[in-house]
Amino acid sequence: MAKEPVRVLVTGAAGQIGYALVPMIARGIMLGPDQPVILHMLDIPPAAEALNGVKMELVDAAFPLLKGVVATTDAVEACTGVSVAVMVGGFPRKEGMERKDVMSKNVSIYKAQASALEKYAAPNCKVLVVANPANTNALILKEFAPSIPEKNITCLTRLDHNRALGQISERLNVQVSDVKNVIIWGNHSSTQYPDVTHATIKTPEGEKPVPALVNDDAWLKGEFITTVQQRGAAIIKARKLSSALSAASSACDHIRDWVLGTPEGTWVSMGVYSDGSYNVPAGLIYSFPVTCSGGEWKIVQGLSIDEFSRGKLDATAAELAEEKALAYSCLS
Ligand SMILES: NC(=O)C1=CN([C@@H]2O[C@H](COP(=O)(O)OP(=O)(O)OC[C@H]3O[C@@H](n4cnc5c(N)ncnc54)[C@H](O)[C@@H]3O)[C@@H](O)[C@H]2O)C=CC1
Ligand SMILES: O=C([O-])CC(=O)C(=O)O
Secondary structure, eight states: OOOOOEEEEEETTTSHHHHHHHHHHHTTTTTOTTOOEEEEEEOOGGGHHHHHHHHHHHHHHTOTTEEEEEEESOHHHHHTTOSEEEEOOSOOOOTTOOGGGGHHHHHHHHHHHHHHHHHHSOTTOEEEEOSSSHHHHHHHHHHTOTTSOGGGEEEOOHHHHHHHHHHHHHHHTOOGGGEEOOEEEBOSSTTOEEEOTTOEEEETTEEEEHHHHHOOHHHHHTHHHHHHHTHHHHHHHHHSSOOOHHHHHHHHHHHHHHHHOOOTTOOEEEEEEOOSGGGOOTTSEEEEEEEEETTEEEEOOOOOOOHHHHHHHHHHHHHHHHHHHHHHHHHO
C-alpha cells in the first residue's frame, strides 16, 4: 500500500540552500524513494516572488513523489501539520565574518518561529536547524518551544562530518564510502573538533584505524583539523557565497539517518541537546557521535578521550556557553 505523504517544512526556501534542498527532498533523497512528500516552503515577503518561482519549478519538474507544495510567507501556514522541519531561513555570513556575527539577526527569527512550530507542527515533529549560528539558534528554538521534546531539536554538523570524511578519503586516496566513524564535537564554528581517533577505513583485509593508516600525527592534529574547521570560510572565499549544495545534501543525510536509522557499526555527528555525556555541560546543543534507530538518536557512549581531545571538547563547549549568553543579550 502506498505510504501517506509526509509534510516537510523548509524555511528560507527561496535562498540558495533552499534551492538545492527542495528538489532533493522531492526526489526522495531525504525520506526514501518510496515516501511521498508535501513540501511546505516559508520565506519572508521580499522573497515571495522568488519563492513562487521555486514553486513553479517544482511543478515543472513533475517529481512523482511530490504530492503538494505550500509556498507561503505566513509562519503558521508553513508550520501546520509538518513532521519534519528544516530551518534554513536566516542571514548567511560574508567573507571575513565568524558565524556568530549573524547572531542578533538570526536568533530573533528562531525565537519567533519556535512558537509557530510548537503550536502548529505535527506532534513529534523532528526539527533540524541549519541557519547560523546553528547550535545556538537550535538552543533558542528549544528554549522558546518548551513543549517540543528536547530530543526532537537538533542542528546540522553533518556537513562538517562529511567534510572530515572527504579530507581523509583524499589524503589516503580511498573511496569516501570506505571511511567511517569520524566525529565532529561541539559547535558548528571554527572551534569545532573534528576527531578521527576512532575512525576506520574499510580495506580488503578488514577495517583499519585511520590514525595508523595516515601515520602523521602532526597532520591529523594540525592541518586536518583546521581545514575542516575553516572549510566553510574557504567555500565563501572561492564562491563568494556560502556552501549550498553540500549543506543541502548533508541536511538530507542528517534527516534520513535520524528517520531511517544509521547502518550497523556506523555513527554520524549531530548537534543535539547535551545530557552531560563526555562531561560536556548539559543544556547546550553540542555535536556528538550518535547512532539512530526507530526514529531516535542516541549518543555513542564509552569512547576514550585523550588529553588533546579533552582540551578541544572543552574549548568548543566554552564557546557555546558564551554564544548562549550572547544570544540572550541579543534577545533582551
Ligand atoms: N549548518 C551548516 O552546516 C550550514 C549553515 N548555513 C547557514 O544557512 C543559512 C542559509 O544559507 P543560504 O541559503 O546560503 O542563505 P540565503 O541568504 O541564500 O537564503 C536564506 C533565505 O532565508 C530567508 N529568510 C530570512 N529571514 C527569514 C525568516 N524570518 N523566515 C523565513 N525565511 C527567512 C531569506 O529571505 C533567504 O531567502 C545561513 O544562516 C547560513 O550561514 C550555510 C551552510 C552550512
Ligand atoms: O561557513 C558558513 O558561513 C556557512 C557554513 O556554515 C558552512 O559552510 O559550514
